[in-house]
Amino acid sequence: MSNHQKRLSVPKSWPVERKTGVFTTKAGAGPHGQDGVPLVIILRDVLGYVDSKKEARYALSQDAILVNGDPINDEKRPIGMFDIVAFPQRAEYYRVFPDEGGRLALTEIDADAAGSRLGRVAGKQQVAGGETQLTLHDGTNVTVEDGTYSTKDSIVVDNDDKSIVAHFPYEEGALVTAVSGNHGGKIGDLVEIDVTLGSGSNIVTVEADDETFETVEEYVVVIDENFVDDDSTESASEGDDE
Numbered sequence: 160m161s162n163h164q165k166r167l168s169v170p171k172s173w174p175v176e177r178k179t180g181v182f183t184t185k186a187g188a189g190p191h192g193q194d195g196v197p198l199v200i201i202l203r204d205v206l207g208y209v210d211s212k213k214e215a216r217y218a219l220s221q222d223a224i225l226v227n228g229d230p231i232n233d234e235k236r237p238i239g240m241f242d243i244v245a246f247p248q249r250a251e252y253y254r255v256f257p258d259e260g261g262r263l264a265l266t267e268i269d270a271d272a273a274g275s276r277l278g279r280v281a282g283k284q285q286v287a288g289g290e291t292q293l294t295l296h297d298g299t300n301v302t303v304e305d306g307t308y309s310t311k312d313s314i315v316v317d318n319d320d321k322s323i324v325a326h327f328p329y330e331e332g333a334l335v336t337a338v339s340g341n342h343g344g345k346i347g348d349l350v351e352i353d354v355t356l357g358s359g360s361n362i363v364t365v366e367a368d369d370e371t372f373e374t375v376e377e378y379v380v381v382i383d384e385n386f387v388d389d390d391s392t393e394s395a396s397e398g399d400d401e
Contacts, residue, residue, distance in 0.1 A: 190297035195237020196263060198226070201244060201255075202234075205265060223248050227276055228318030239263070239297055240338060240380075241277045243318065257336065261343025272385075275324055279380045280312045296380075313381040327381045335365060335379040342372050349379065 189195060199215040202208045202224075209215045215234040222230040225245040226238065238244065240263065242255045252273035258264035278295035286292045286302065293301045293308055301316060301323065308314065311329035316322070327333060336346045347367030355361050361376040
């Protein structure tokens, strides 16, 4: 397997410029699968806090950068949708959130909001002891004592003790954001779920402030209305690769 990542072939969600060079940093093993953005790209190309991988490694060695409450020392650690990236010494906290077109961007939040993160339930299964294990969109597993959660629901997980502090069912009337497709980054109310017979994707109708649009069910995630502050969204910017 190649250790290199060509810019032209990175996922559309990555906040990198595709035509300023041939290669960029390849994500390491970890959450979010192939859509995860290496942390060094966030530090260098988006925030501009470092100029090179070497500087990123030094900053990470100081345990000064937290992802979902945990200090990270791998500059290739994948970062993805709804992750919390925190700089406690700077008193700066960000949530990774889809921007226009589904491209990942940073939304600045306060310290209290940075104490937990949103997760979409991607899978559900029974485990030993009669408990239920939920698998979230980034691959994280959370064990719960009851089975009231369903796939496509969203939960809020505390970054310290990993407990569930809020639950948002996937249902008509829920507040959702589109995380991919032509309407990526738009937020609105889920007004209709059109179930498609067979193997096709269900179609949902979302009523946003400026328009009503349809998209496939997999492209929307239920969110808490307190999770998004449009006025504080940081737009992704690109920089040099080395």
